Amino acid sequence: MPTSSQPFTTFISDEQLRIMERLRWHGEALLLLVNLSLTRPDANGRLLTGTGTLNAMVQPGDWFRELERVDAASYVELLVPVTEDHARATAVRRIRDARGMLREGKNEPAIVSARAALEQVKNTPEVKALSKSAKAKNSRDRTQDERWAMVVEDVYSLACGAAHDDETTESFVYSRQDAEVIIVAIAGLVARYGA
Incomplete structure (x- = not known):
């Protein structure tokens, strides 16, 4: 036929x-x-x-x-390159693991995995020094680098709620959309600071 x-x-x-x-x-x-x-x-x-x-x-x-x-959505591609640097490779692996957990509907474990990647950025001498100087200033007086350091601090703090159940964070609930935003923010910060 x-x-x-x-x-x-x-x-x-x-x-x-x-x-x-x-x-x-x-x-x-x-x-x-x-x-x-x-x-x-x-x-x-x-x-x-x-x-x-x-x-x-x-x-x-x-x-x-x-x-x-059709103006129904927009996207931004974000590439976090892996280099020979062990810490950066570990951070990228944690972000990749977070994406996998997110696909399985495991919002909080995904955030915890991504948070571990951001911890490496947060603990660099550069970010530590900038955070310290930023906290001593009024927010409008902070330099651009100090403001970036505070973004690292704030995203890390937000992600910490998924890892801890203290009296402040025990009532935190993270939706899939919350987890997506946090993981993307962390991936962007890891890419910016190079872990």
Whole structure:
């Protein structure tokens, strides 16, 4: 039986795209399944019917470009290079582990793993000195480098709530979105400071 291909189009609203993005695992390819029911006449005028499922795998880069095209979302690529430096390689591995935990729905363990990567940045002599001088000043009087050091301190403090259950942090609850933001912030800081 001869086969032919026929392009078809369908409509997906911006809201449906947003829901699909919320439901898919962050960073993963998107698998679309389309159930088809087709009817067409044959050469003798008889109607032929058939059903089937069309599978389409949409890679993350293609998915993000399509979301941007319809103004449904935007993304920023962030590369944290691995170098020969052992501390940096460890930090990158911890961020990678955090992403894996996040895909499994383990929000707090993911944050704890990423926090360990940021700890290496926080404990560098440069950041320690800048944090100390920044804390002694009014926030509007801080230099740009001091403000970056305070970002490290604040993101670290926010992430610490996932690792501790003291009287302040025991009521902290981290959503998937919270975990995503914290992990991305930590990855950016590790990239900026080079662990």
